[in-house]
Amino acid sequence: MFFTFSQNNSGGGFDFDEARGISEYVVVEADDADEANYRAERIGLYFDGDGDCSCCGNRWSEQWGSDTGDAVPSIYGGPVQTATSHMKWLGDNPDVFVHFSDGRIVAHHLRTER
Secondary structure (H helix, E strand, O other), X not given: OEEEEEOOOHHHOOOOXXXXXXXXXEEEEOOOHHHHHHHHHHHOOOOOOOOOOOOOOOOOOOOOOOOOOEOOOEEOOEEHHHOEEOOOOOOXXXXXXXXXXXXXXXXXXXXXXX
C-alpha cells in the first residue's frame, strides 16, 4: 500500500531535498501506517513540529493506525501520474517523490491546472 505525506508550508515555504526524495508530497510504500511513519522518518520527515512555525502548524503529519493507504501512489484520491495542482510551489522541481519498498525513488511533476 502507498501512504501520502503532504507538506504544510510551515513558515511560508516548503522543504525540498532531491537527494533524499523530499518535496511537497512524499509517498511511501509500506504494509501499514506504522511502517509508513517509520520509513518517512528514515527519509527525513518529522512529526514533532520542532522548529516549525507556531502560527502555521507542523510541517508534516503522521499517518494514523486506521489509515489503510492506497493501492497505487496517489494524491487527492487519484494516481500521481494524473494528479494536477493549482500552483507550482517549487518551480521546476518535482512535486512528488514516491519511495518504493525496494528502495527506488521516483520523482513526479504535477500538471498545472489552467
